Amino acid sequence: MAAKPQKKSSESKKRKRIPNQKPEESIANSEKSKLTTSPKKLKLSSSNVQNKVTKKPFKVYTKDYQKPSVKKDEVDTKKLGRLRAKELAEARKKKRKKHYSLEQELALLWEKMRCRNIAKEDRSRWVTEALKKMKGKISEIASSHVSSRVLQTCVKHCTQDERNAVFMELRPHFIALASNTYAVHLVTKMLDHAPKEQLAEFISSLHGHVASLLRHMVGSLVIEHAYNLGNATQKQALLMELYSPELQLFKDLVTGKENRLEDVISKLQLQKSSVLRHMTSVLQPILEKGILDHSIVHRAFMEYLSIADPSSAADVIQQLSGASLVRMIHTKDGSRLGQLCIRHGSAKERKKIIKGMKGHVDKIAHDKFGNMVLVCIFSVVDDTKLVSKIIIRELEGNLKELLLDQNARRPFLQLLRPNCSRYFSPDDLASLTLSVPSLKNKATSPFFSSLLLYGGEAVEEDTNGDGDPSDSNIQLNEGGKKDSFKRRQELLVNSGLAEKLVDACSEMAEGLLRDKYGKEVIYEVATGGADGILHPTLDEKLAGLHEAIASIAAQPKPDEPEKEHILENFHSSRAIRKLVLDCPAFASTLWEKALKGNCAIWAKGHSSKVINAFLETSDSVVKELAKEELQPLIERGDLSLPVVE
Template sequence: MAAKNQQTQKPNKRKQFSSTKTDKDGSKSKKPKLLSSTPSSTNPSNKLLKKPFNSSKPKREHPTHSKFKKSESGNDNKELTKRERRIQAKELAEARKKKRKPHYTLEQELASLWEKMRRRNIAKEDRSKLITEALQKMKGKIPEIAGSHVSSRVLQTCVKYCSQIERDAVFSKLQPHLLTLSCNAYAVHLVKKMFDAASKKQLAGVISSLRGHVASLLRHMVGSVVIEHAYQLGNATQKQELLMELYSTELHLFKDLASIKESRLIDIISKLDLQKSSVLRHMSSVIQPILEKGIVDHSMIHRVLIEYLNIADKSSAADIIQQLSGPLLVRMIHTRDGSKIGMLCVKHGSAKERKKIIKGMKGHISKIVRDQCGCMVLVGIVSMVDDTKLITKIIIRELQTTLKELALDKSARRLLLQLLHPNCSRYLNADGLASLNLTVPSLSSKNESEIKSKKLSRDEESSKEAAKSDIPEENLDEESTKEVATTDSDMEATESGKGDIPEENLNSAEGGKKDPSLRRRELLVNSGLAENLIDVCIENAEELLTSNFGKEVIFEVAKGGSDGILHPTLDEKLNNLHEAIAELAAKPKSDESEEEHVLENFHSSRTIRKLILDCPAFASSLWKKSLEGKCQLWAQGHSSKVVSAFWESSDSEVRKVAKEELQPLVDDGTLKIPETKQSANEN
């Protein structure tokens, strides 16, 4: 039945209508005919639509016309040679330059004099004559031609080698036009040369003339170079005078307010009773255009940013850190304040921002790690950032190719030593350790509302407990104040680093969530850096031991690092390193050789001594291979420090091995040991 119904049912099709409509009589309707495109001859208005025939258009003449025929002589249309065309073009160019440049002839004369006066093998008298002649030619026109590409170079040479009287004359002519010249791409070098050659009085006058224009010049790509140069040359008072203009509108307008002794912005605000919100608005209006243009290379801007972050609220500080996180930060970390900004960005930046910072350093790691300030940013990264895979990929891989040079470099070794022995005051100075603990106040401290809510909750809990234990209401306030005092003291202890968090883990507590020892192991051991570093130490043991900076790296590696981080995995490699050092010490002593023995060298003898005292495994290896039966030979000079270390060692087995041979030397007075250490070992 179902099949039958399907056959009987007809498919519903949509009715199709023809597009043409039929009239009542059945004939199809047609569209009205269009007017003919050809204008009728009867309509006179159509004549106006025709394009008029241009009878004045010249007809194309045939090449055989008499105008194109050569003259009988054939010299009129003769083509010029290449040399003649080149000479003609040069003459035309010279003529155009003379019209365009009013002092073009003078510049050509000065250029010829400059080629003579800038030679190195010229006599001083001849050079002074040429300089005097050049200054005479420029007399009355110095401000006009100072911005020229050629004349500015001539003036720089004149200012450098001329007499003091001539220099003062040039200075007096250019000083009224200082602001204009500071923004010129060519004259800026002349202005810097003037600053370098200026006396103290002239420099003070120049810096005072810049007042009121510091912010505008800092926003200029060329003018910012002049401000930075003046900032570097000025004394502390002059530097403060330049900075004050950027802090507040009041300090910008009134010169007397800027002459206070306080240097920190927080102290200035409190002393002058300035509104913090007004200061923030003014500083943000100064800083934002500078950051948008990317003018972040100057130390003056870095100082302003540090002061801004100290007083900025949470959103403003986070916005600045977000703007700086990336390739822009690489151009800032070469200064002391710029390095601090870099570490603040690493510490308070999000995971995404830290990733941008590290990726922005790609390709520049070897240069950054050798910089005195830049290396501290890398130290902060390996101490705070939890993404060890990214650090290994971008930073560690680039460092592994030049480990020997890094170990011998004064600044670069700090990164290796931070991984081997973190936060050691022997390798990082007080300023470096303090910079690792820097924080932005608004981003690190808790909100007041949160603190108040916690205090209220504690008060409620204490009141409930008091009600349960029937404590009188008079004693409730005392107990609550005690609890608040204890919690406040705990917060102060954690902030100062004296709480439950160890000193080495203080940075990681704020900067990252990963365990510091685990982070170190992943960066040092799992990445293969430690293995490569041990191989470099084995190959260059003598050079590292006798170096002033490399000795510390080889000492930490041979010791196994802080907390023995290298020992479980790389014991075999470390034993090879101990044997390599022992082989160097086992070389015979000879007075004829020019190279100094490692036991007699100042640096290497002290390093080997420390290894004997701190690493018993190395001490036993050195004794068996190098010093057994030869102590009397090395009992004097720098080598005596090495021999006496066996007697002073805190390890009983090391003392026991060497005591039989060293006892006669101590009794004879050949080997001198301090009485305090000798009595301590006897006990």
């Protein structure tokens, strides 16, 4: 007989468990393996699968499984724990902050008073309530990031008597508050609303601390704010402390009439070397920390360079030359510092300055003082390839807007007609010729002249790749070596800027002619610039511009009185008149296309200036064009012959 198969022991039927695996997971894994790994042996319907799963002693977890709800006692325990932790935190803050409870009350009042759409009476009531709560503690809580904001709002909206009370309470603590990150905003807000007497008292309280505060990133903001708000005497008093220790100790030594450092040294018979040494100790930390945004610092550097020896002046110019110079040229003295750095800088330093302007050229061009630095670069720097690559390319990107701006158009006008008194004030033209006295004297001394002549090491040349020397070293350089016309031609014509200028003027001719500032740009472009720099390269383009202007002038006179024809507009009529007088090619085009046969229409008003220009011009050909048609108007008295002096 065949042996009967032995029954497997119960142990072999036991399901193996993975270590650290929950029973529920093992059940789920076993069911998954049955459904996925052996489909031939196990053929079950969905209902059978559901029955088998429900028969298991453990519930299978799915993605939608939610943990059983926590008992209410446990929730209450956690909530009590959080409340207890919050109470402990509040207790620590109260222990650490002397006026913590007061700050919380002030914060609630501040949320009410700082809203815009509230009645003035309600705001005044809350401001008064807040000031009453702070009375006697203002100096202690002014350094808090919460209370300082409340105080700023109170100072802004309170009455003058309440503001005076705050000032008197803070007066002994101004120096400490001026160096605090949060309180500094309160101090500047008080200066904005201070009457003349309080401002003078505050500036007097700064005596002896100006130099130390200027070296502080936060404190320098207060000095700059007071400097900008003060009158000429107060500004000079703040500057004096940077000159010598004697002036820090005895503020009555100088009356304030001496504006220049050289005059102060001469009157008080100070030693120039001592003043220079003290100013170096004050300004060098400012340079190292990069606190270069303030106008008082720019003024101090200008005075320093006026008395500095060649070595010290060269060192300062070298440290200023770079990307940090962009932060200085927004003030009058900062712009002049930038021009001095360009004028006296070496080729390497000029390159650093120009590269530091990358991405900021448009903003610099729009700036009231910064645009003069671009003018100086166009007038001095011989590395025209670098200037074209960085400055010209950025200017081209926003050309149409720049041509209409009072400041931004000036770099273009400098290239078209250099140093013209019509576009630059005497002060601007003077700034273009500024130089550091010690460096200028050293450059013109016989010793350095011989080094220049015989190839000494004092000369450091750079080329543009075409063999042209561009810049010399800091002691000898006061301008470029290239011919001025050649530099202008490379920057204006060879770079492609001139062609884009003519295209922009043709496209927006009417807007430029009607604009107070744009008319001067289109005039210079249409005439071809000084020395005929745009001729003959762009003659065809210029002829197209002349035709564009003539086409606008040829339009019929509008019926509506509020619409001005281009020949009747105040600005455009004068610009067209100047073009007729100075550009015969344009005058001929305008006559043939717009004025021939229509002079009687334009013989009165602003347009008569354009017609009279054909009689005033010195070009005989243009005169002959208009003579026959204008003679009857002269005889009738509609036009008058120009007076010959």
